[in-house]
Amino acid sequence: MAGSNPNAKPMNLTLKVWRQKNRNAQGSIVDYQVKDISPDMSFLEMLDVLNEDLLRQGEEPVAFDHDCREGICGSCNLFINGRAHGPEPGTTTCQLHMRKFNDGDTITIEPWRANAFPVNKDLSVDRSAFDRIIQAGGYISVNTGGTPDANEIPIPKEIADRAFEAATCIACGACVASCKNASAMLFVSAKVSQLALLPQGHVERKSRVENMVAQMDKEGFGACTNIGSCAAECPVGISLENIAILNREFLAAKATSNNLA
Amino acid sequence: MSWITKTFSSSIGRKIIMAVTGLFLCSFLVVHLVGNLQLFKADNGVAFNAYSEFMGHNPLIRTLEIVLVLGFGFHIYEGLALAAKNRAARGNQGYVVDHIEQNSSWHSRSMALLGSIVLFFLIVHLYNFFGSLRFTDVPRDANGNEDAYALVLAAFKNPFYVVLYVIGQVALLYHLLHGFSSAFQTLGLTHRKYTPAIKFIGYGFSIIVCAAFAAMPIYFFFFK
Numbered sequence: 075m076a077g078s079n080p081n082a083k084p085m086n087l088t089l090k091v092w093r094q095k096n097r098n099a100q101g102s103i104v105d106y107q108v109k110d111i112s113p114d115m116s117f118l119e120m121l122d123v124l125n126e127d128l129l130r131q132g133e134e135p136v137a138f139d140h141d142c143r144e145g146i147c148g149s150c151n152l153f154i155n156g157r158a159h160g161p162e163p164g165t166t167t168c169q170l171h172m173r174k175f176n177d178g179d180t181i182t183i184e185p186w187r188a189n190a191f192p193v194n195k196d197l198s199v200d201r202s203a204f205d206r207i208i209q210a211g212g213y214i215s216v217n218t219g220g221t222p223d224a225n226e227i228p229i230p231k232e233i234a235d236r237a238f239e240a241a242t243c244i245a246c247g248a249c250v251a252s253c254k255n256a257s258a259m260l261f262v263s264a265k266v267s268q269l270a271l272l273p274q275g276h277v278e279r280k281s282r283v284e285n286m287v288a289q290m291d292k293e294g295f296g297a298c299t300n301i302g303s304c305a306a307e308c309p310v311g312i313s314l315e316n317i318a319i320l321n322r323e324f325l326a327a328k329a330t331s332n333n334l335a
Numbered sequence: 336m337s338w339i340t341k342t343f344s345s346s347i348g349r350k351i352i353m354a355v356t357g358l359f360l361c362s363f364l365v366v367h368l369v370g371n372l373q374l375f376k377a378d379n380g381v382a383f384n385a386y387s388e389f390m391g392h393n394p395l396i397r398t399l400e401i402v403l404v405l406g407f408g409f410h411i412y413e414g415l416a417l418a419a420k421n422r423a424a425r426g427n428q429g430y431v432v433d434h435i436e437q438n439s440s441w442h443s444r445s446m447a448l449l450g451s452i453v454l455f456f457l458i459v460h461l462y463n464f465f466g467s468l469r470f471t472d473v474p475r476d477a478n479g480n481e482d483a484y485a486l487v488l489a490a491f492k493n494p495f496y497v498v499l500y501v502i503g504q505v506a507l508l509y510h511l512l513h514g515f516s517s518a519f520q521t522l523g524l525t526h527r528k529y530t531p532a533i534k535f536i537g538y539g540f541s542i543i544v545c546a547a548f549a550a551m552p553i554y555f556f557f558f559k
Contacts, residue, residue, distance in 0.1 A: 090431070090432075092431075101428070103431055153430060155432060155434065156430065156432040156433045156434030156435075156437075157434055157437065157438070161434075161437070182431060182432040184430055184431060184432070187425060187426055187428060187429060187430055188424065188425060188426060189423065189424050189425065189426040190424070252435065252438060254421070254425065254435060254439075254444055255421035255422075255424055255425065256421070256424040256425045256426070257346075257421070257424070259346075259347075287345055287346070287347055288345065290346070291345055291346050294424055295346075295424055296346070296420060296421035296423075296424030296425070297346035297347075297349060297350055297417050297420065297421055298346075298347075298350060298521075299350075299417075299421070299443070299444075299446060299517070300443070300513070300517040300520045300521065301439040301440070301443040301444050301513075302438070302439050302443070303435055303438040303439040306438035306439065307438055314520070314525075315525055315527075317520065318520050318521075318523045318524070318525035319523065320347070320523075321347055321350070321351070321520075321521055321522065321523040322522075322523030323523075324345075324347045324348075325347075325351065325522075325523065328338065328342040328348075333338065334337075334338050335338065335341070
């Protein structure tokens with residue numbers, strides 16, 4: 075294979091995978107053996123190999139979410155060996171390569187665990203709670219019509235950079251999965267600070283944070299205790315500073331918005 | 336529900352209650368510690384008893400005592416309630432393999448446990464001193480002040496209390512090591528210039544305050 079490491083030996087692995095038929099079924103860990111795994115494979119390709127084996131044996135393949143496999147869509151949410159997206163920092167599951175593991179390893183693969191993220195099947199969880207939080211206020215309203223001129227609203231580079239950093243959140247849910255409180259505050263704070271930094275976000279600034287936090291609570295996520303697991307596990311490096319900004323935005327909005335309800 | 340109750344029943348609002356009451360209780364620790372340092376004065380408790388008499392009867396202090404009880408009450412209630420809510424948010428099925436120790440510190444994850452140990456200590460502590468001074472007739476010293484110093488002497492000759500008090504302070508130390516800077520983060524007070532200083536002061540505060548409090552039972556047990 076072009077670009078592959080000629081010294082890399084294929085690996086044999088034991089997988090302990092969470093299997094669960096549907097949302098209401100009782101799940102459990104099932105052991106599988108996978109053989110001849112190339113160290114150049116991504117973690118998802120390794121699971122593809124497992125699923126091909128299972129299909130050949132007439133068994134139900136393991137359901138897991140994935141889409142772009144380039145680390146930008148945030149779909150591939152697996153809890154690998156006790157860590158969200160596995161043990162590598164700043165990495166999504168699809169960008170985790172099998173060379174980070176050793177021949178003969180046992181790898182435990184579980185779905186995200188949070189009341190607000192119910193397991194659909196096996197390793198696939200329902201993260202629509204995030205969509206509903208975004209629907210509650212994670213947007214800006216713009217007038218329809220012609221395309222506005224670029225740079226019509228001047229934004230200093232420093233502000234644009236900070237907003238962009240917050241905007242890199244891919245909504246994978248690793249923050250919720252790794253938080254002992256299943257708190258979604260890192261996710262919510264990334265969107266709130268991104269839009270609070272930009273002039274386009276100022277129109278709905280107060281109602282946005284009020285509504286997004288209300289929806290976050292309604293979905294049943296926990297409260298933040300500042301332990302920092304979320305930021306440590308975030309594949310794109312969203313910083314804890316955003317949660318402080320969220321708290322500030324929330325308090326300021328509650329104190330000064332015209333919303334009496 | 337009015338906007339105020341809604342604010343303070345939201346997850347962020349409840350964290351703000353924890354932060355504000357927590358920092359208020361830190362200020363109480365300073366006052367309590369400064370007063371109690373008089374225990375180390377070699378006057379057989381004359382100054383400490385006078386201070387204790389003042390604290391027990393001054394109307395301003397008695398009024399602030401109510402605020403203090405409210406501070407403790409909110410901090411304890413919200414702390415326990417949030418811990419239960421957060422545990423429930425994780426769901427019934429936890430991870431089979433969880434290496435959370437690789438991404439966060441033990442004491443930051445154990446605030447409810449540490450707080451509960453401090454609460455147990457607090458109850459025993461109130462029973463030892465506050466209860467006796469407020470609700471029973473305590474013998475008076477030569478200056479006519481209630482002899483709180485004698486209560487301290489008696490309590491800290493009991494090895495059970497000495498060990499419990501030291502454990503209470505160790506739990507408080509770890510509680511504060513996370514709690515102090517965490518409160519500032521919750522209040523949105525972070526800045527790359529000041530946050531390192533807040534963390535440093537928090538560590539210094541926690542160590543100095545808890546070491547000084549823990550020194551009291553040890554000093555009385557071994558040297559009095």
